[in-house]
Amino acid sequence: MQITDWLRTACADADARGLPELKPLLETLARATARLRDADEAHRRGPTRREDRP
Amino acid sequence: VSGDLRSIADLAPLVASGAVSPVELVRGCLERIEARRDLNAFITVLADSALAEASRVEREIASGVVRGPLHGIPVSVKDLIDVAGTPTTSGSNVPPLHPGVDAPLVARLREAGAIIIGKTNLHEFAFGTTSDETAFGSVRNPHDPSRSAGGSSAGAAVALVEGMCFGSVGTDTGGSIRIPAAACGTVGLKPTYGEVSCEGVVPLSRTCDHAGPLARTVADARLMFGALIGRSIAASRPSRPARLGVPGGYLLARLDHDVRLALAATRRALAAAGHALEDVEIPSAGITPDVYLHIVLPEASQYHAPMLATDAERYSPGVRLRLEMGGYVLAEDYVRAMELRRQLTAQVDAALERYDALLLPALAIPAPPLGAATVDIDGTPEPVRAAMLRVTQLFNLTGHPAIAIPAGTTAGGLPIGMQLVGRRGGTPELLALAEALEPQIAGGSGSGSVGGGTE
Numbered sequence: 001m002q003i004t005d006w007l008r009t010a011c012a013d014a015d016a017r018g019l020p021e022l023k024p025l026l027e028t029l030a031r032a033t034a035r036l037r038d039a040d041e042a043h044r045r046g047p048t049r050r051e052d053r054p
Numbered sequence: 055v056s057g058d059l060r061s062i063a064d065l066a067p068l069v070a071s072g073a074v075s076p077v078e079l080v081r082g083c084l085e086r087i088e089a090r091r092d093l094n095a096f097i098t099v100l101a102d103s104a105l106a107e108a109s110r111v112e113r114e115i116a117s118g119v120v121r122g123p124l125h126g127i128p129v130s131v132k133d134l135i136d137v138a139g140t141p142t143t144s145g146s147n148v149p150p151l152h153p154g155v156d157a158p159l160v161a162r163l164r165e166a167g168a169i170i171i172g173k174t175n176l177h178e179f180a181f182g183t184t185s186d187e188t189a190f191g192s193v194r195n196p197h198d199p200s201r202s203a204g205g206s207s208a209g210a211a212v213a214l215v216e217g218m219c220f221g222s223v224g225t226d227t228g229g230s231i232r233i234p235a236a237a238c239g240t241v242g243l244k245p246t247y248g249e250v251s252c253e254g255v256v257p258l259s260r261t262c263d264h265a266g267p268l269a270r271t272v273a274d275a276r277l278m279f280g281a282l283i284g285r286s287i288a289a290s291r292p293s294r295p296a297r298l299g300v301p302g303g304y305l306l307a308r309l310d311h312d313v314r315l316a317l318a319a320t321r322r323a324l325a326a327a328g329h330a331l332e333d334v335e336i337p338s339a340g341i342t343p344d345v346y347l348h349i350v351l352p353e354a355s356q357y358h359a360p361m362l363a364t365d366a367e368r369y370s371p372g373v374r375l376r377l378e379m380g381g382y383v384l385a386e387d388y389v390r391a392m393e394l395r396r397q398l399t400a401q402v403d404a405a406l407e408r409y410d411a412l413l414l415p416a417l418a419i420p421a422p423p424l425g426a427a428t429v430d431i432d433g434t435p436e437p438v439r440a441a442m443l444r445v446t447q448l449f450n451l452t453g454h455p456a457i458a459i460p461a462g463t464t465a466g467g468l469p470i471g472m473q474l475v476g477r478r479g480g481t482p483e484l485l486a487l488a489e490a491l492e493p494q495i496a497g498g499s500g501s502g503s504v505g506g507g508t509e
């Protein structure tokens with residue numbers, strides 16, 4: 001799931017549950033998720049990964 | 055502070071010989087607890103049962119039965135650990151648990167002859183580092199009651215510093231033993247993951263939770279740890295000078311000025327004592343907070359889901375929101391975080407191949423004011439939660455043992471702590487090293503200067 005889609009859905013759910021104060025935290029979490037996915041991608045491409053060795 | 059601040063190691067032979075009475079020790083602790091109610095260190099004080107147990111233990115010792123160094127010693131446990139017949143509140147207004155049996159770690163303490171004097175206050179459900187979100191009053195720092203005592207095991211650290219007990223047990227999911235130990239000026243040990251049973255302990259994150267002792271000295275932490283694992287750990291001295299790696303990068307990027315001075319002074323003091331120190335890199339350490347978030351949030355949310363469904367309004371607002379947030383983490387991101395966690399673990403393992411331990415602060419800042427949202431570091435604001443967790447949470451992800459040791463004070467008189475991190479499975483070796491280095495790390499402790507002198 002794309003982070004932008006996830007954030008939109010999560011914020012709508014927070015509103016529907018009467019928890020609008022959750023939205024800034026979800027935005028913070030979305031930024032952390034973006035960094036996590038970037039790190040995961042870099043890790044997969046890392047030179048020490050077995051699948052990347054000749 | 056006017057309580058009895060003797061160490062367990064000093065008291066044990068006196069108790070065993072009958073020169074010191076466990077009943078008198080318990081009475082002294084109870085008086086101290088009563089005298090400093092304003093610090094909110096305890097949630098439940100077990101005065102009657104502790105006095106009864108002390109009388110029983112005293113007769114046992116008089117009959118010639120001595121079970122070990124904790125026999126007759128009053129200790130406390132964090133109030134998310136089950137003690138039979140006593141509510142487990144977790145510092146919350148959410149209805150408590152009513153355990154019929156002791157958590158295994160409490161049973162181990164009793165087998166060692168320790169006397170449970172009470173249950174200490176904490177950041178609600180251990181989900182915070184400042185202990186100002188609790189149903190039982192903010193835990194106040196004995197060195198400055200307007201400041202936090204750290205967290206989440208804040209009551210445990212305050213109880214030790216104030217002479218309300220002689221040893222304490224806390225839990226550590228992101229630093230919750232080491233942070234209050236550093237903030238209050240005492241020792242805190244997070245053992246290797248899984249060494250001390252977390253059965254009968256209210257979980258925060260089952261894959262990051264660790265239980266362990268807070269104590270006045272490293273030797274006392276060793277005695278407490280031995281009791282908690284049911285196996286005595288003999289005192290030993292390393293046979294050669296230590297080789298220490300000092301990690302840089304993310305871990306040391308945002309330190310309070312006085313903490314940075316303390317680290318430099320500690321390095322100098324250890325080098326002067328003949329130990330070898332080198333800079334070492336943990337290349338991916340910067341991703342730690344993001345990995346941590348995607349593991350701890352959903353694991354905490356999973357445990358709390360039934361209570362959130364029925365008692366959401368009983369949580370502190372901030373704790374509730376963090377728990378609610380965990381329900382939104384996607385499974386694929388949890389799995390990504392677990393994969394990156396393995397990478398971080400391998401990197402810390404690799405860093406420790408060349409060194410006996412890693413050396414870094416146990417807390418990046420001195421105890422912050424209660425209720426503060428940010429602290430100033432080098433002229434820029436930093437969220438308190440991020441600053442409090444920066445140097446500790448990595449080792450909850452990786453499971454390496456780590457110990458906080460007092461390292462002097464700031465110019466304003468607030469405690470500073472240093473941290474040693476050992477190899478996985480090497481908690482006894484870490485304790486031996488910490489015991490050997492404790493005098494150099496303590497340095498100018500209590501002198502209003504950073505450890506080892508000023509820079």
